[in-house]
Each structure stands twice: as structure tokens, then as C-alpha cells.
Amino acid sequence: MNNLDTTFIATALVVVLFFFLVRYDRQRRPEAIGFFRRNGAVVGGYLILGVGFWLIMTFIMPMVFMVDLSFHHKLPPSKVGGPEDVYTLDNYRMFLFGSRTSTESLNWLHLRSFFATIGISMALTLITFAISYPLAYYMAQSAKAQQLRVLLLLLIIPYWVNDILRAFSFRILMAENGFLNGILQGIGLTGQPIDFLGQNIALYVALCYSHLLIMIFPLYNAIDAQDHNQIEAARDLGAPWWHIHLFIVMPHAKPGIGSGMTLCFMLTAGAVATPLVLGGPNSLWFTPIVYDRFYQLFDWPQGAAYAIVLLLACIAIVFTVLKLAGLKLGEIAK
Amino acid sequence: MNARFVTSRVVIFYLVLFFIFLLGPLAVMGVTAFNTPSYPQVWPIEGLTLNWFTELFQDQEMLEGLRTSVIIGLSVAVLSVAMGLAGALVMTQLFGTSRSYYYFLVVAPVLIPGIVLGISTVVFWRDFTGILGMRSTLYNGTVLTILAQSSFVSSYCMLIILARLQRFDVSQEEAALDLGATYPQVFRDVLLPFLRPALLSSGMLAFLTSFENYNATTFAILADKTLTTVLASRVRMGSDPTISALATVIIVLTIVAALVFEWLKRREQKRAQLLQRERRRLEAAELL
């Protein structure tokens, strides 16, 4: 049995389960019209083909295959499917304990990088939220239509500049002999130039910068939907400003906050371009490690395993946060 | 000094800081695009030059990357709008458990890191094209990148289209049916025209998202090169003001596009106002 067979079988299960559920739902709603009667052959065919190709070919099969691959050894093509091609946990063991020849008890290099990435991403998400929230609130509740238009325009500009260029601009700004050090030295705040790049400060600032807008727009939409009178009423009742934000605006904007934070965290933890451009020599970001499994070591099964570890961690964290906040997936994916 | 005055000062101070943070780095980069030193230098300005732009437009590798990016962007836009539309329509025809299950499947690509999508596409299609016997034609960076990006861009498109679809007035569809239209005719004559704005904006978003994507692309692009991957390798090798020049071009294009969009929106609003006034006049005349 080669890797693809497993993939086909697993995918078929996903699809069969879907049709089974559809059938089950239809039995409970007998008045619903049949799919092809509802859409006709041409449109019906298009719908099935469109959704089928999208979900099966570009999403489910690749994902399943990757999972399957992560449980294999790296083998030369001639041996794939041969007797040596057995299922193994080695790639995950590698992540936890290092290679079999290593003397350390745990694979500290990778684990440290992994946990640092997750932890720093969380911290950066919170910082990004703190920076974005006042602006989102201002745009939604205070700004006049004219001001709002200008603000939106200003926000849009950096949005379509891609990650590489954004990171590049921070490199210019924060290089050892760059503009920022020039200013800081010029006004005498520091004698020695600060090593923003080597200390990963530039990396963190740029990651935060890159995801500001990802955070602002969901926040803005959520706060915008709140009736301004509620806030006025609370103010009339003498509620202090922090109380209003904490207990009136934020609970109402919870889906927006959830959506902004989730996206921001995912994109920060999964960032590739920014660490590539700004990561110092002792950068701990996890994605370059995954990249190296692929295109330095050419050990695809191991790369797949590392990618899955990252994916699982992200999913676990996002779902935990959603659970804690009492939100549903449908509320944040809008 | 009253509290209101203080608050408004704090707000202004915050806004200024925020936008310095947001636009400052880009402005600084923009300056280096016009400064003569061959290392991107902001200060001192040693002389103004357009050399870096000239070099940019003669840079074969970048132009090649741009071409690939546009090809990929257009393909992704077409594919994703088509698949996202199908996805949204199927969603409206499901209910109960199958709907939740389906929703989870179509939204998942948005929540999966691009790097994972890129990797899964490459590993799967290497073997899959192998058994199809089409490795030489299909297994190349451009095709793989299109596939990898489409998986999540389609989700974006679907969400945009779904949002508009939820405002669709079912009696429109019923009216067409009642007049004798078949379901495919309803689809063509009523639903598609209604969805047109959402299709256009999701197509635009798809193109732009594809154009600036790096995370999935860097894994899926193999030996080909898009503008972003060319940029990434350049930036990795060292700094060079042509990159600043490119960023400047993109920023200017963004501003122009945003302004044009704004202008179109205003024109649309004005037209709607005119129509409204005309209708009021008619209504008044009718009651005489």
C-alpha cells in the first residue's frame, strides 16, 4: 500500500460521512427539493465539481497526505512502497528528543524555538490588540464620516505592501547604522547603536506591525455594530471610562476581538517572511526550522511532521481561547 | 482645563503616534528609493536620483517574477471565485448537521498557517502527479502555487459571497420561477447579477492576496519565481535601493487605487441620491 492509497481511503471517508449527514438531514426535512431538481444538471454539476475540486483536491487530500507522510521515513523513490516503507513515529520523536545519535535527553533546540514562537506570538497578539483597540474604538464610535474615510485610506496603504517589503523597511529603519539609531544617537539617548536586529527587537516590532490591520478591521466592525447610546447611557450613569470599555464595549465586541486575535496569532506564529528578513543570528522562530527540513535537509516527512506540530499547537490554542471566551467558530470566521 | 480637552489631546497624541508607526517605516523606505547611495540610506540625502527606478524596470529577474505573479494571481482569482461561489451556494442548500460539518471544512483553510498549506500541496501533488503520469506537465511551481493559494483564497471568496447571499431576497428567485424560469435560468438571470458586486470584489481580493502571498508560495513555487520570492531572495542577499523603489511603486499604486475606489463610491452615492429624488417627485405627482 503506498501513501496515496491511505489518502484516497481517508478522503473517501470524509466525503462519505458528508453524504451520510446530508441524507440524514434530508430525512428530517422531507419537503426539501432534490439537489439536481433544485439546480438543474449544469449548475448542479458545476457546484459539485467546484466544491469537490476545491475541498478534495486542494485541501483534504493534500492535508491527509501530509499527515500520512509525517509517519514515514525519508526514503529514496525506489524504496517508497517497498518493505522498508513502514509507519513510524520517528519524525515526531525527532522533534521531542532529537536524533537517535544525540546525547541530550530532549531536543532543546527545537522545543525551545517552538515554545518561544508560541509564547512570543501570544504576547505579540496581546500587544497588537492593545495598540489597535483605541484606534478601532475611535473609528467606530467617535470619528466623523469624513475623518473615518481618511483614516481608512491611511490604513489601507500598508495593507497591500507585502510582508517582505514591510520587513525590509524595518531593516532599513533599525539597522545598526540605520535611521532610528541615527536619531537616538543624535538626540543623545544612547551612545552605542542598539542592535535591534541581533536582539530580535526589529523582528517583534515588524510582526506586530504586519498584523495591526488584521486586528483592526474585525475590531472596528464589531465595535461599529454597537449602539452608541448604550455607551452614552453608561457614561451618564457615571461609569468610569475603563469600566465602560471592559464591561460594555468589549463584551459586545467579543466576536470581533476573538476573530482579530485568532487571525493575528495564527499569522504571527506561522510567519515566514518576517523572520526570514529580520531574524537575528540567534532567532528562535519555528517556521525557518520547518523550512530547513524541506529545502536544506530535503527530509520531507520530517518537515511534514514539524508543520503538523505547528498546526496542532495553533488549533489547540485557538480552540482553547474560543472555549474560554464562549465563542463559536462560526462567529469569528466572518 | 476640562477633562474633555485633556481627552481630546490624548486621542490626538495617540493617533499621531499610531500613524507615525504605521506609515513612518514606509516613508523612510520611500526616501531611500530616491537617495543616491547604493546602500538604502535615509540620511543624509546625498543627492536625488531616479536611478533605482530605472534599474528596477530593467531588472529581468523581477520582471519575470512579476509576470509569474500576475499569471498566478489571475488564475487564483478565477479559480477561487468560481470555487468560492460554488461553496457558498452549496452552503445555502444545506441545513442541520451536514451544514456544520461542511462549514467546518470550508472555513478550515483560513485557519491553517500558509506554510502548512504550501507544504501539503507540494508533498501531495508530487506523488499524485506521479501516478497520473503528468509529473512533467503539472508538477511545476506555478501550478502548485495556484493550487496551494486557491485552497484558502477560495475560503475568503466564499465568505464574501456568502455575506451577500444572506441578503438575497428569496422572493426574487421565486418570482423568476413563477414566471416560468428553470432553476439554471434563475441562477443566470437573477442570482448571478445579484452577486456581481461580491464576485468582483472577491476576485479583486483574491488577486491581491495571491500577489502578495509569501508563506504558501515559498514552499509551493519550487524552481519558479514570483515577485515576492524574488524579493525575498534579494532581501536575504543584501539591501539594495531598487527594492525601496519597488515598494514605492506599490505604495503609489495602492494610493491611486484607493482614491479611484473612493471616487467611484462617491459617484455611485450621488447617482443613488438623484434616483431617490426622482422617485419622490414621481410619487408626489401620482398623488395629485
Next chain:
Amino acid sequence: MTTAIELEKVRITFGTFTAVHDTNLDIRDGEFFSFLGPSGCGKTTLLRTISGFTEPSAGVVRIGGKDMAGIGPNKRPTALIFQNLALFPMMTVAENVAYGLRVRGVGKSEREQRAMKLLDQVALTPHAHKKISALSGGQKQRVAIARALAVEPKVLLLDEPLSALDLKLRQHMRRELREIQQRVGITFIYITHDQGEALNMSDRIAVMNAGHIEQVGTGREIYSKPQSAFVASFVGESNELPGKVSRISDGMCTVDTPLGALSGRVGGDFRVGDAATLFVRPEQLRLAAPGGDHAFRARVDDLSFEGSMTHLGLDTGLAQDCAATLMTSNHESLPEIGADLGLSFNPLDAIVLKSGAPAA
């Protein structure tokens, strides 16, 4: 006359809720037929079943004698005018009207010609190439009618088409609808919760309440011979005087009410001792001469003079309010507020019905 639409034991349910109970009904060819009833009584549901958007859970719908089971709305010879009109905003007025012909494969020049002819009939020719959003409410209404007529349906179904218009326009459109119906000669089925509309336009009316058809008849029949308490109180104004039947003879009966024994025609089948209500319309009440015979006494607690008519609000001491409408010219002097009056009526103008749930 042949039957246009026939409902046989039609029942419509949504889950466990029954929106329309077993209903039998014949609607004749070429008549203007109205369903009249309060909001939520199942009118739209019944109409959607006739046009094919909802399948009945039981029973048969026949159009032109043909069983419609399994036949989709696009294959039925009906055309529906939606409550919100549902005009296509992305098409011009003429394109809207021609749409039904277009999907039937009628050639471009012919369908344009036919659309223009219809637009001419509803006086919209100058607006043929405008967008729908540029039209006024009344014009939209007429586009919807022209669009539905373009497919030459056997039956035109209208779901409260005038409810969105203001009063003056509504009056005008009533006349126009009636004229159109007489001109094209097809069956119109009209839904409304406005009794004025139903009485004014229809050949026959079905009064509906909570998923049941309570009575079918001409406007006159419904108004003067209501068959149920619901109809009597929903259509037109009625004074309700509840009591117990004390005598029945020759189609007349006497009800013992707290105001005394009152007589009226028998409107249902009941026996002596049953609870019943006597209904008498305000315009049937007359002032009795002072000291003369009267049916009951009441005190005037409200008086509104409206030219040819004068309305009196009466306090009889019962829970229900009473009212009387007088022709001003028949009275030399009008009573004053607070006056104690004797009132009488011709027992033939009053009707005794089984006490039912009061109208919603």
C-alpha cells in the same frame, strides 16, 4: 361556469404546526376571488400552495381540472404578485415585463413588442427603459402586474399587493385592478386583511381564521348573513350581545341577554338553553321615540358628527362596547352625551350565532 381552481381536503403543515386545516374550495373561471382574514391566518400559505412553492401535506390542488401534485411553480398556469413585488432590480422595466417570455424562448423582437403593449395598458410606456429603483410605488405595482400578465396565466394570484401604498393610491389602485381583471377576463385570487378592499373588489370572498375558511360568499352575503361569530365581528362593525337562547320558531329566535330578551334570525343550529350571541350592526339600530317601544336602553358616552352620519358610542353596562350609526338627516335633533336612550332594531336585521372566540 367552469372551475379554475379546486382545493380538495388541502392541509398544510410546518413541522407540528398546521397552518391550513382540511380545506375544500372551488374558485370559478374569470372571477375576482378574495381571501380575507387577519394576519397570520394562513392566507399566504394557501396562495403559495396554489402557485406551487409549498406542497400540501394532504389533499389535492387542481388547476383547470388538472392535479398539480409534483408540478413546480414554473410549470403551473398561475402568476403570483408578491407581497413585496419582487421586481428584478438589475433589469429595466421592459426587461422585467418581458422576462417570462424570455425564459419561454420567445424571440427578442416579439417579446419586446408584447412587453410594450402591456406597458401601454398600464400607462408605463414612457418609463419602459428606466431602472426599477427609479419608479414610484404605484408604478412598481403596475410593472408587477404587467410582468405577471405577460405570461398569460389562467389565474393571477395577488398577495396583499396594495399594503405598501398610501391610502389615496390604494383607493386608486383598487379601481385599476378591478378594471384590469375585467379587461383580461382571467381569474384573480386576491389576498388581503383589509375588509374594505375585499368587499369593494371581489365577486366572492373567503373569510379565513386560524387556518380555517369560515365562510365563502359574495360581499353582501358575508356582510349581511355571516355564518359565524368570527365573520360577523371581523367583517364590518357589529354590536355583540351575548346570552342564552330561550325560544326558537320559524327561523327566528330569542336570546335572553342581560339587557333583556332580544330577537333575531337564527344563524346556526342550536337548541333552547344554548349560549348564543346576537349580532346587530350599528347602522341597524334606531332611536326609539321617548316613552315608546325599545329593545334595550343605553347611555351615550361618545358622539361624533361626520356630516351625513353621526356615530354614537353607547354604554349598556355590558363588557362589550356598543355603537350606533344614525343618518343625520333622519333626526331633527341629536342626543347629547350622557343622555339615556331607548334603542330598537328590526329582528330581521339581527342575527343570532353560536358564541365563538372573539376575532383576533
